[in-house]
Amino acid sequence: MVYKTPPQAPPTWTLTPEQITSEMETVLAEAKKLEDEVSALPEPSFNSVIKALADASNVRYGLVNQLTFYQHISADKEVRNSSSKAEEAFRDFDIESSMREDLFKAVNAVYKQTPDVDPESKRLLEKLNLDFVRNGLALPVETRDELKALQKKLSNLEVQYNKNLGEETGFILFTAEELEGVPADVVAQFAEVEGKYKMTFKYPDLFPVMKYAKNPDTRRRAFVGDQNKVMENTELLIQAIKLRADIAHLLGYKTHSAYVLEDRMAKSPEIVMTFLNDLREKLSIAGKTEIAKLLELKQADEKALGLPEDSSFNVWDYRYFDRLLLEKEYEVDDQKISEYFPMQSTIEKMLKIFEVLFALEFHEVTGADRSVWHEDCKQFAVWKNDTGTQEFVGWLYFDLHPREGKYGHAANFNLSPGYTDKDGKRVYPVTALVCNFSKPSASKPSLLKHDEVVTFFHELGHGIHDLVSVTKYARFHGTNVARDFVEAPSQMLEYWCWQPKELKGLSSHYEEPSKTIDDDLIDKIVKSKHVNGGLFNLRQLHFALFDMTLHTSDGNIDVTETWNSMRQEIALMQQANETTYGFGSFGHLMGGYDSGYYGYLWSQVFAADIFYTEFLADPMNTTNGLRYRDTILKPGGSREELDNLKQLLGREPNNVAFLSELGVGK
Structure with a gap:
């Protein structure tokens, strides 16, 4: 058209x-x-x-x-x-x-x-x-x-x-020797200060150090430094917990969680805690087995490197040995895989998936017509075409590389919701993805690791939710749904990053664009999906149960001790004698997810149910895609989410697919 x-x-x-x-x-x-x-x-x-x-x-x-x-x-x-x-x-x-x-x-x-x-x-x-x-x-x-x-x-x-x-600008200076094992192209992007390399706590700096640095003390310093990077925030959260409890009591609620959850799908803290503890019980068995295997790998690695034997498995060991396990037993090499996902072409191919599934068109705005806040930004006019005529949907922005002062994680921002104005005219949404993927280097374009492909697809899912929603009132537009459902549509779309045919379609080697990722490598990626899945989800449970523990208290709680002890008890990770203050950078707890972090796991139940029921047999089925778009995404929060789910599925949602996906059974 x-x-x-x-x-x-x-x-x-x-x-x-x-x-x-x-x-x-x-x-x-x-x-x-x-x-x-x-x-x-x-x-x-x-x-x-x-x-x-x-x-x-x-x-x-x-x-x-x-x-x-x-x-x-x-x-x-x-x-x-x-x-x-x-x-x-x-x-x-x-x-x-x-x-x-x-x-x-x-x-x-x-x-x-x-x-x-x-x-x-x-x-x-x-x-x-x-x-x-x-x-x-x-x-x-x-x-x-x-x-x-x-x-x-x-x-x-x-x-x-x-x-x-x-505004956080912290960093650690490492010598070249201390960074042994970290890919050269990553180290090349670190600024040099007095003969040392400056690792900031932005993800493109931190994660490669945690995953590749052979020196365990380098990993420890990087992890502890990141956890403690905004110490002034620790007292702010402690004060907030007490204030929330006091506010809840004034309003007649037993706890802050009771107040928050009254207006969510889950309805009560008791239901949430039952859900989380049941999941913890199932996952702990798998987690203990996974820790034992990683510890074996750690001891063999230390012996090979001539390091003293350490019988503990610390939290800063996880990313390194998780990566090593994937490389050794599953032959999943993040760096090699990333060569097949240059950012520009991968994004173009992602957008094509949405063009097929949801009948959308993405037209990038270039040159003098662009209206952006930074030169790194991309701007798209988005249309839909399933009615035989082009209909404008809204504006989409991508801001994908780190810079000083910029938001440090990956998120979707609804910049202007859609609605019907007082004259009955449609006003269209504006939405933005703000991420922090590595910048291109002198020799390579920006290459996405597979987990970054998943992250981008997830956040783009939120953006699409904003774009295709059509509501009368801005209050209900797009992602303005119950907080414990908001992640489900994006989590559902992550499944496309694990389907062999779709993964191959997203790939293109940065040096040979016509060369797609090998079937053998795809098979290894897919098989690796739930490797250490017990530990991954126990980490999520640590965050969720920490959140619920704080917000079901009267506010008089030792937040530091709770954070550290719960990590060891729930996530099964030790941390030597280090006391960390990661709750000072746990932005969810001060950004609207208080008594809500459980929603990431809760909504996965719905995401798995939708994908297995509607898309597992044929992920690119346009008929099902349009039905899903119009039943789940289009209404935003203008209807009860459970009613939308029942309409799509033809029944009450259940957790069969979710538990099957995790391999933990009912």
Whole structure:
């Protein structure tokens, strides 16, 4: 089809610190003005209250998301600081807004009228009313004032924590000898300082050192350094745990987890803990067997290297010996595999998978037409074509390489949700993938290891969810679903990275583009999928159970001791006599996943069920892809997630596929 001009221009990314502040103030002033007007209405109605608030918040979501996005991607520290302060102001306003008794009375009056509206509008009304109830509007005024003060304090802690994490610039200097075993092209990208090599804690630096450095003390220093890289955050999290417990008690909940989970698919801490502990019991048997095998490998390796024998298996040993096991017993060589996944062509082929499955088209914007925040960015206009005519879907951005001050992990950011505006016109979404893959070197393009291919596919899944969702209200758009379901669509798409035919289709040797990955190597990758899967998932359980332990407490808990002891008890990893403070960089706990980390494992149940039922027999089945797109992705959070699942599967979801995939049985 001929490429058309999109009906909606992309955002511009040229704001100065002063402009960010000015726009933030305008957004807040307009929002407050509307809330004052709505609250003063003598006869509240659905249109005068709910629709008026929804129309305004539809627009505001995009403005807020973009103004606060600069802190994660701008190369200018002043811009990042201004963006971070804007987020703090927006959060404070949201707290004030959520505690307005006059606004609650207006919303609640409409709620009691039970207006005859469409299902999505009814859901919006119910959610708005429940938000106020959960924020304590039924409490006495003095208690509400106390609650508001605590919420603001907590919000400020969260903003500061994430700012510290984003601004982190720590490093360790290693000699060439200490880095023996680390691939030369990785070391070549390290800056040289006084004859030593500077390893930052960004993933492209850290992970190769953890996986390849032969010297166990190098691995120990790298691991401990990374864990303790933002020490100022440890106290912020400790304070946040206490504040969350205090807020929950004021609201009448036993714990913070009880408060959070009331509005999730799981519903209660008891259900979550049963799920996690049951999984821990099943996985621990496998984990102990895997540790014993890795320890044998470690002792043989130490003997060959002339190192003193060590009978313990430490957490900093895991990546190194996991890699060694894959190379020796499965002949899976990350470096060799990465030669078949040059980033540019791999991404192009990934997009083609979505073109087939979901009937999409991706048109990259180049030259003077580009509207990006950094030269590394890619910008795409996305269309769909399953109706016989091209329909615009939205804007997609990729920002894929590390740089100073940039968000340090891999994530999808919904920069502007889609919705129907007050005139009935469709407003299209804008979404971005922000990752940290290695930059091209002088001799090679950026090459993706297989786990990076999986990571990219996962995050792109979130982006596609944003793009293909069509909802009336921004509140329900795309990934704005129950937090313990949000990962399921992306986890489901990871399966494509383990299917032989699809994996071959993604590959292309960087030196010989016509050469795809050998069938023998694909077979080895697929067989390696769940090697040390017990330990991998026990690590996830350490994070999830740590999160739940903190948030089912009264806040008076030794966070440091809990973090360290639970790692050894659950993840089965020792750490000599090192005390680590990894919770200071556990961004999920201060970024909306508090009492929610279990969701990564919980949602895998749904992901496995969907893939095994709909796609295992034929991963590129367009009919099933479109049905999945329209049943699960398109509604966003406008319907109950369980209802969508039952509609797609034709039954209640179950964990049979999930347990089968892990090889642990029922």
